[in-house]
Amino acid sequence: MLERGEVANSWRRERWESLRLLTPNWQSRLPGLHYDGPDRDGYMSMREVITFIERFATVSRAPVRTATEVLSLCRVDGGYQLATSGGPIRCRAVVIATGACNVPVVPSVREAVPDSVTQLTPFDYRWPDLLPDGGVLVVGASATGVQLADELRRSGRPVVLSVGEHVRLPRTYRGRDVLWWMDACGVWDQRHDEVDDLDRARRLPSPQLIGTPERRTLDLDALSASGVELVGRLAGLRDGRALFSGGLRNVVALADLKLDRLLDTFDEWAGTTGVDGAPERFPPTRLADSARLQLDLTRGEIRTIVWATGYRPDYSWLDVPVLDGKGRLRHHGGVVDSPGLYALGLPLLRRRRSTFIHGIEDDARAVVDHLAGHLAARL
C-alpha cells in the first residue's frame, strides 16, 4: 500500500478545522473495526477520523509504505510499472484508491475576478480568521458550500451564497438521522447497474448536511435565517461584476420536489416495516421576491470568494489510456478497462453505499475477488 504522506493524509491536510463527517459514528465502520465510543449518533471530527483510520491501519496490519508518492503508472508486459518517490515498482495488478476529491474544481471565470478580491478553494480554507475582514461570496451550495457559508456568517461576515442545483436534506427525519433512513430503506443498496443514469448519479452533488452535536439541519432556509443572502448560480463575470442566473427559483423547486420524493420512499418503507413515527413534510424553501442578479466585485462589498464548486480526481500520474473524454476513470464496478487494473473508493463505484466509508467492505471484497481471479488465470 503506497501512501504519498502519512496514514489518513487527505484527512490531515486537505480539510478545514471545524469539519466533521456527515455520516453518524455508527456508520463509520471498516472491515473488522466498528465505532465503539459513547456517542453512536455523533459525527467524527477530523482528529477522530484520523485516529480511526490509524487504528484501522494497525488492526488490519496493512503494509503501508508512507511518504511514497506515485509519480507514474504505465502498462508493461505482464503487468504494471510504477515510478515512485521511493523508486520503481513492478507489479501484476494495481488498485487505484486515490479518491474522487484530489483537486478542487474552480470555474474558468476565476480569471476575470478583480485582483482586490482574495480567492480561496476549500483546500486553502482552514478557519474564518484567515480571511480578510468583509464580505464573502461562497460559490456552490453543496455540503462544502453550505458549511463554509454558515461558518463564515457566524464569524460576523456578510455572506452571499451562489446556489446552483443542489440536494436538500433535513439532518433528522421522524426522529432519526436522515442517513439512517438512506441505509435502512435500501436506497444505498442500489447497484451501479440498476441506476437509470449512472453517469449523472455519480456526479450527484453532495447533500446539504453538516455534522454537529445538536444535529441541526443546514438547508437554504437555515442559511437565510442566519442572514446569508441567496443568489442564483454564478453564470459569468463581466466588467468586474458577478452575474447570477435568474433561475434560482427553479433549482430550489427541483430540490424541494426531490426531497419530497425521497421522504415518500422513506414513508412507504416505514409503512411496510412498522417503523414508528408519522410522516413529516417540510415547507417549501423560502426565497426573497427577487434575488440579486449582479454583484459588483470592485466596490469592496465582497473581499473574498470561496470556490465550493466541487472536486475532481487527479489522474495526471496515470499513463494508461483508461480515462473518458471528461477525464473520468472508465470502470465497471471497480474493474478498470485494462487487465489487472482496479479502482476503489469512488462515488457509486458498485452501489450508492460506495460513496461512504462503510461502503468499502463489500466493494473491496468484490474487487479483490476479481483481482484474485485475474492473478490465478495468469499463473
Next chain:
Amino acid sequence: MTTVDNGVNVQALLDARGALKDAPDAAQFTWRATSTWRNGVHSTTRIQNFFGLGQEQSHKTETVFDADHPAVFAAEDNGITPIEYLLVGLASCLTAGVASVAQNRGIQLRSVESTVEGQHDIRGILGVDSDVRNGFNDVKVTFTIDADASQQEIEALVAQSQKRSAVFDALTNPTNVTVAVA
C-alpha cells in the same frame, strides 16, 4: 395498461442523445433569422434555414414574423412588439418541455395552458432614468395542466422542463451578443 401518447417521439430524442454523446460536432446547431425594415418601427423577419447535424437543414416552409409597436407607442401595430416575441419563445419552449418530459415519464396530458407575463419598466428604453434596465424586470409563467398525474408529479414536470429549456436558459443567464455592421 393504456399507452401514453402526447405526440412526442421520445424514443427519437433518446436515440439522438445517445448518438450525440460521442459526436459533439454533430450537436452544433446554428439558428438563423433574416430581418428587413419596412417603415417606422415595423420590420419583417423570415426564418427557414438552419444548420445542424453537420449540414444545412430547412423547415418545411418559411415563416414570416411581423414586429411593430402598438398605438400607445405612436406606431401602426403591424405586429407584436419584439419583447413579446420573448414571451412566445419562453411559453412555447416550456410547453414543449412539459410534453416531452410527460411522455418520457409516462404521463398522459389532457391540456396544458400557460400565461406568461413580463414586467417591463419602459423608462429604460425611453432613456428617462439610466438606473432602469431596458429589458424585463421580472417574468412570471403560470401553468394550468390537466393530466393523469398527482399535483407533485405535475410540478416536477414543470420544474424539469425549465431545467432543460433553451429559452429559459437564454433569458436567465447572460449570453455574449455581438452586433456588427457588414
